Amino acid sequence: MTAADTQEAAGPPAPPVPRDPKGTDGRPGPEKETVRATGKRRRRKGELLPFLLILPAIVAIAAVYAFPLTKTVIMSFQDMGRRELWTGESPPWVGFEQFTNILGDEEFWYVCGRTVLFMAVCVGLTMTIGLLVAMMMTRLSNWVRLTLTAALIAAWSMPLMVAASIFRWLSDSDYGLLNTLIAKVAGEDFLGHNWFLDPWQGFAIITLLVVWGAVPFVVITLYAALTQVPRELEEAAALDGADVRGIFRYVTWPVIRPVFVMVTTLSVIWDFNVFGQIWLLRGNKPEPEYETLGLYSFSKAFESTSFSQGTAIALITVLLLSGVAVFYLRQLMKTGEVE
Numbered sequence: 001m002t003a004a005d006t007q008e009a010a011g012p013p014a015p016p017v018p019r020d021p022k023g024t025d026g027r028p029g030p031e032k033e034t035v036r037a038t039g040k041r042r043r044r045k046g047e048l049l050p051f052l053l054i055l056p057a058i059v060a061i062a063a064v065y066a067f068p069l070t071k072t073v074i075m076s077f078q079d080m081g082r083r084e085l086w087t088g089e090s091p092p093w094v095g096f097e098q099f100t101n102i103l104g105d106e107e108f109w110y111v112c113g114r115t116v117l118f119m120a121v122c123v124g125l126t127m128t129i130g131l132l133v134a135m136m137m138t139r140l141s142n143w144v145r146l147t148l149t150a151a152l153i154a155a156w157s158m159p160l161m162v163a164a165s166i167f168r169w170l171s172d173s174d175y176g177l178l179n180t181l182i183a184k185v186a187g188e189d190f191l192g193h194n195w196f197l198d199p200w201q202g203f204a205i206i207t208l209l210v211v212w213g214a215v216p217f218v219v220i221t222l223y224a225a226l227t228q229v230p231r232e233l234e235e236a237a238a239l240d241g242a243d244v245r246g247i248f249r250y251v252t253w254p255v256i257r258p259v260f261v262m263v264t265t266l267s268v269i270w271d272f273n274v275f276g277q278i279w280l281l282r283g284n285k286p287e288p289e290y291e292t293l294g295l296y297s298f299s300k301a302f303e304s305t306s307f308s309q310g311t312a313i314a315l316i317t318v319l320l321l322s323g324v325a326v327f328y329l330r331q332l333m334k335t336g337e338v339e
Contacts (some may be wrong), residue, residue, distance in 0.1 A: 036185035050179040076312040084303045091308065098312040108296070115272060115292040118203060122210045122271040127264055129211065130218030139222050149220065156216035167209045171195045179205070196282070199289040206290075209277050214270065218263055225259040226252070258331065269321055293317045 078091035089289025170178050173194040183190040197203035239248045275294040
């Protein structure tokens with residue numbers, strides 16, 4: 001019998017036995033430990049990558065805001081006046097005296113209430129008009145929608161000083177277009193009417209300027225949210241007998257609600273800090289009746305030369321808005337924008 005016959009009688013060769021990834025003691029072998037360590041390093045790099053990408057922005061923001069914020073906090077516990085500013089002497093420490101004086105001042109609470117009321121009116125009008133215009137854009141043809149979007153972007157990009165100059169001309173007592181149009185209806189006696197003699201009327205003009213500048217952002221953002229509403233759900237709701245209000249309440253609103261809440265929160269922060277619109281419309285010297293918290297802080301610091309009191313008011317404003325900022329961050333986390 002030959003060697004070949006002996007191999008055929010023995011049958012085909014047995015397949016190779018795979019190597020046990022574990023060692024003789026039951027622990028993973030060196031190859032598996034190397035692969036696992038490599039995977040851990042890759043995951044660690046992937047987790048650190050977002051922080052490395054935003055690190056330059058964090059450093060830049062800290063460089064710009066860290067020192068002024070620290071200086072503001074320190075100055076609010078001191079009594080810095082014109083003498084300390086010019087001589088460079090260290091201001092005396094007064095503890096919480098600035099805060100107690102401010103919180104005990106009746107004028108501060110009047111200004112605070114005026115600021116909250118002004119902010120509420122501006123935010124309410126901005127969000128209402130923005131939502132209505134955004135919903136209207138979903139029913140327009142493409143070229144009309146593009147034209148309206150271009151107009152909104154142009155209004156949004158207009159510098160504040162230019163916009164304020166336009167509104168000063170519109171509300172001018174002698175040559176204002178607003179007085180001219182109203183005079184055609186109410187009579188010629190309305191010509192020469194000064195809108196800013198009455199703070200309620202003056203704030204109406206300022207509110208128009210603030211809303212006019214804020215509506216484009218709200219419209220574009222809410223329109224983007226409305227495009228994410230499934231048309232199939234709206235059609236199904238209409239077939240089930242739901243009217244326009246029912247479709248909006250049960251189909252459209254749940255989809256756009258997170259975006260609406262976030263835009264509203266941003267509008268609250270922006271309108272609470274309105275400064276330039278009032279400052280420019282009142283000729284760089286607003287009357288006390290037109291002061292909001294930002295202008296009140298500026299007036300105390302630079303007109304009354306009570307710099308510490310002005311910084312204390314600014315710090316109180318930051319604390320008032322911190323709750324709104326926390327709410328905004330929570331909304332971001334709920335919508336998955338922040339992990």
